[in-house]
Amino acid sequence: MKNNLLIGIIAFLIFSSSYSVLLCAEDALNERESLTAALWQQTSSEYRALCYQAFNVAYDRIQMDLMKEWPKPRSVIVDLDETVIFNAKYNATDVIREQEYPKEFYEWIASGDATLIPGAGEFLKFIDKEGYAIFYVTNRRDECTDITLQQIIDLDLPQADSEHLLMRGSDDTKQGRRDKVGEDHSVILYIGDNCVDFLGDYYNESIEERKNITDSLHTEWGRKFIILPNPLHGSWKKALYHGLDKWLSGDENLHYKASLLEIVE
Numbered sequence: 268m269k270n271n272l273l274i275g276i277i278a279f280l281i282f283s284s285s286y287s288v289l290l291c292a293e294d295a296l297n298e299r300e301s302l303t304a305a306l307w308q309q310t311s312s313e314y315r316a317l318c319y320q321a322f323n324v325a326y327d328r329i330q331m332d333l334m335k336e337w338p339k340p341r342s343v344i345v346d347l348d349e350t351v352i353f354n355a356k357y358n359a360t361d362v363i364r365e366q367e368y369p370k371e372f373y374e375w376i377a378s379g380d381a382t383l384i385p386g387a388g389e390f391l392k393f394i395d396k397e398g399y400a401i402f403y404v405t406n407r408r409d410e411c412t413d414i415t416l417q418q419i420i421d422l423d424l425p426q427a428d429s430e431h432l433l434m435r436g437s438d439d440t441k442q443g444r445r446d447k448v449g450e451d452h453s454v455i456l457y458i459g460d461n462c463v464d465f466l467g468d469y470y471n472e473s474i475e476e477r478k479n480i481t482d483s484l485h486t487e488w489g490r491k492f493i494i495l496p497n498p499l500h501g502s503w504k505k506a507l508y509h510g511l512d513k514w515l516s517g518d519e520n521l522h523y524k525a526s527l528l529e530i531v532e
């Protein structure tokens with residue numbers, strides 16, 4: 268009897284320790300996923316370098332464009348979050364507090380703590396001086412129009428007024444707003460951190476289809492389309508679940524995401 272009890276205790280200890288090792292491994296995976304992305308965005312010089320690179324390319328494209336003639340007034344369309352406005356502190360808060368956008372995002376906008384993406388302010392002031400119309404096309408919800416407008420004014424961005432700030436409305440893909448700008452302007456550059464900032468066709472597409480669209484546009488990147496890095500969020504994350512008809516939670520979600528990776532056989 269005593270022996271059976273001892274064997275039972277040993278078996279329980281072995282089972283619980285291997286279970287906790289398994290849980291620890293999964294917790295670590297879950298944490299690593301966004302923690303590393305937030306660290307990279309907030310601490311790496313590589314992130315900053317890519318931002319400067321994007322706006323240097325944009326600057327060079329404008330210098331070339333200034334030698335051309337266009338039938339309509341020139342304009343540049345830019346996204347806001349993670350393109351012009353640097354939300355790394357908010358993004359990291361989401362990771363540390365295990366909360367998800369849009370929780371506390373409006374408070375973050377109103378806090379005045381956000382800064383500019385490296386290179387963005389200088390570039391926008393340059394094209395403003397050269398006479399380009401700037402349209403801030405954001406998918407922030409309409410209810411934060413006033414605080415968004417105040418934010419871009421406070422960040423000293425040029426053309427920060429309601430005519431140049433185009434909020435989401437029902438235009439999830441942004442294509443409607445881009446087309447509208449294109450009716451009266453020659454759009455020289457599109458700048459964003461999400462492929463939906465360039466073409467509405469990306470919206471709600473699969474991973475493969477998104478890659479196909481990107482390949483079909485290969486001559487536009489760095490020329491008409493200037494893209495900035497964002498490892499934390501964007502429509503690429505939604506594409507991971509394209510075609511899935513159920514919501515995955517916890518470990519199931521983690522295993523599903525791991526299954527999407529190709530690894531060495």
Ligand SMILES: [Mg+2]
Pocket residue numbers: 346347348349350459460461
């Ligand atoms: Mg963005």
